[in-house]
Amino acid sequence: MNETRRKKFLSCHRCDTATVHSLLCRADSDVERCDAEGYKSYEPATYSIFQCDGCTRISVYIWSAFHSPLSEFGEQDYPPGFLDIRGAPAAVSLAYQQAEHVKSRSKVAYAVLARKVLDAIVKDRCAEERNLSRALNVLATRGEIPSLLAEAANHIRLFGNAAAHEANMHITEIHVQMIDKFLAVLVDHLYTAPTALKEFKVLLDMDGDEQVDV
Known part of the structure; x- marks a missing residue:
């Protein structure tokens, strides 16, 4: 058959x-x-x-x-395609897609590329600070990301550094899942959610214009 x-x-x-x-x-x-x-x-x-x-x-x-x-x-x-990061610049979307592309193939490569997503984010949101660790602290101080996400991002940074430089780095599926979860929350907080909120406000304004006083 x-x-x-x-x-x-x-x-x-x-x-x-x-x-x-x-x-x-x-x-x-x-x-x-x-x-x-x-x-x-x-x-x-x-x-x-x-x-x-x-x-x-x-x-x-x-x-x-x-x-x-x-x-x-x-x-x-x-299977579903890569996450469309609405509101994000092309460099951030590309970095995220590259990380997603290797996630099921290589845990080490995913950890390294997840760190590169952070690099792309801070270049967009904190271009004046070239050090990734300090840039994440600046974003937290400004209130652009909550302290919890700043801490999670710092762990992703450290994990990515170790994956890139330690030959015997052991990465499990649990590590990948946690990186994936916090990275998704981070890009949603910085890009997707604010864009969706703007669209929601536009719809609310349109609804308000259609209301008639009686």
Whole structure:
């Protein structure tokens, strides 16, 4: 039965290149979207499930009016893509994506690149201070990041330093998960949440303009 499956070249996140994929299943259904005002809408959609012939990673593509036609099967919905850091400069987003890209491949590389995310952040938010440790303290003193996040960022900095310079550095999956968690909170605090709040305020202003006094 496997011999009759349709074969396609598609991007594989694990293999980090385009590989031969087998189409396992296709099904017609729909997708749901909710707009900024809370209204739901539905569109017909076709779901395609593929499996990489090399690493066996499963991927899901969706074809609908809501999805970009990045391939003849639509947009890849799973595995999810890199985090879109809304409001962050390109250098911060790139550093974060590079760290995410190696997270499942090399714990040491992830620790080193997580530190580089901090470098990119302080260059954006504290360009006058070139020392990473002092720059994090400046951000905390200014109130741009709470003391808890400043402490977590400092641990990520120290861990990244050790990963880069200590040949026998032992890093576990727990270390990776903790770095990942605090790094995500940090970029959300500095970039994503403030951007979302601005958008929310715009919506509130629009709603206020539509109100009529009686």
